[in-house]
Amino acid sequence: MKRCIELAQKALGNTYPNPLVGSVIVYDGKIIGEGYHKKAGEPHAEINAINSVETPEQLKDSTIYVSLEPCSHYGKTPPCANKIVEIGFKKVVIGILDPHEKVNGKGKKILEDAGIEVVSGVLEQECWELNKRFFTFHEKKRPYLILKWAESADGFMDKDFKPYQIGNPLTKHVVHQTRSEEHAILVGTNTALHDNPTLTTRAIAGRNPVRILIDFDLKVPRNFNIFNDESRTMVFNSTKSSEEENVKFIKTNKENFLENLMAKLYENQIISVLVEGGSYTLQQFLDADLWDEVIIIKNENLNLEEGTRSPEFNLNPIDIQEFRDNKILYFKK
Ligand code: AOF
Numbered sequence: 001m002k003r004c005i006e007l008a009q010k011a012l013g014n015t016y017p018n019p020l021v022g023s024v025i026v027y028d029g030k031i032i033g034e035g036y037h038k039k040a041g042e043p044h045a046e047i048n049a050i051n052s053v054e055t056p057e058q059l060k061d062s063t064i065y066v067s068l069e070p071c072s073h074y075g076k077t078p079p080c081a082n083k084i085v086e087i088g089f090k091k092v093v094i095g096i097l098d099p100h101e102k103v104n105g106k107g108k109k110i111l112e113d114a115g116i117e118v119v120s121g122v123l124e125q126e127c128w129e130l131n132k133r134f135f136t137f138h139e140k141k142r143p144y145l146i147l148k149w150a151e152s153a154d155g156f157m158d159k160d161f162k163p164y165q166i167g168n169p170l171t172k173h174v175v176h177q178t179r180s181e182e183h184a185i186l187v188g189t190n191t192a193l194h195d196n197p198t199l200t201t202r203a204i205a206g207r208n209p210v211r212i213l214i215d216f217d218l219k220v221p222r223n224f225n226i227f228n229d230e231s232r233t234m235v236f237n238s239t240k241s242s243e244e245e246n247v248k249f250i251k252t253n254k255e256n257f258l259e260n261l262m263a264k265l266y267e268n269q270i271i272s273v274l275v276e277g278g279s280y281t282l283q284q285f286l287d288a289d290l291w292d293e294v295i296i297i298k299n300e301n302l303n304l305e306e307g308t309r310s311p312e313f314n315l316n317p318i319d320i321q322e323f324r325d326n327k328i329l330y331f332k333k
């Protein structure tokens with residue numbers, strides 16, 4: 001199961017809206033096949049593992065390990081549970097049940113009804129962690145939320161309301177890596193107007209996240225970087241719902257805004273969101289206690305003395321990484 005998790009992680013950032021899944025096939029105490037789910041629309045982990053085996057006649061006497069319950073439904077691909085029954089595996093070992101309402105125990109039942117020995121709940125906690133985004137999405141009906149900001153030693157984000165380069169090239173690399181791992185990235189109107197960010201993963205060769213812009217009065221001009229053709233953009237606003245190439249406008253009430261936003265992101269199958277600011281937007285999420293992780297990049301040598309105050313945050317970090325005069329602090333609920 002540990003190997004299944006290791007395999008699954010290779011696709012981090014590439015499977016949205018699907019989960020990360022790894023699978024290993026064991027015959028006579030030896031691994032004879034391995035596979036993982038690489039991308040939505042492509043074969044599931046079990047199928048890739050089955051196809052990797054060079055001696056298919058051994059499959060019916062083998063055990064298949066999979067980090068998530070084999071699926072029981074026709075999505076973009078046919079059900080894996082049926083394939084496992086058809087082949088006639090001796091035993092199936094499952095990490096954790098699939099929370100997807102169309103699966104959730106049904107895959108396991110198909111296997112058991114066919115007389116296959118099934119063990120589930122192996123490294124269950126680790127398998128939940130592997131898919132913390134996917135599980136949170138299905139359990140809470142909202143994306144997994146990561147708040148991120150950079151601040152000076154004295155707790156400011158920008159100086160004189162101008163974007164300030166707080167991080168160094170090493171932290172920038174980490175930030176772009178994080179962007180490529182999450183499904184979407186969100187900013188408010190002020191950040192889009194003042195910083196004109198592209199919100200892509202230029203520093204690494206990673207996948208670009210979907211861009212989410214909160215812009216009630218549609219103030220951000222269409223020639224700004226957030227609308228360039230490097231990725232898709234969703235604009236939450238109070239006037240229109242329409243769709244054009246690469247840009248989707250979604251009309252949303254200002255009242256109970258965060259609640260409405262979460263419901264619309266769920267509808268649009270956005271599994272995780274990295275909230276990158278600015279301070280007003282970040283503070284709204286913190287005030288509503290609506291977050292799963294916080295990442296703070298702190299420059300210990302820089303004092304700005306004035307500018308935009310960073311949000312107050314007083315929890316203890318679960319991890320700290322150091323990059324010369326910069327520290328990255330990680331917090332988790
Ligand atoms: C598995 N193995 O490797 C994955 C599973 O549209 P589809 O056909 O790709 O189905 C997507 C759903 O299948 C997804 O929401 C999740 O419930 C399950 N993912 N299941 O047995 C896999 N990726």
Ligand code: ZN
Pocket residue numbers: 044045070071072078079080081
């Ligand atoms: Zn499947």
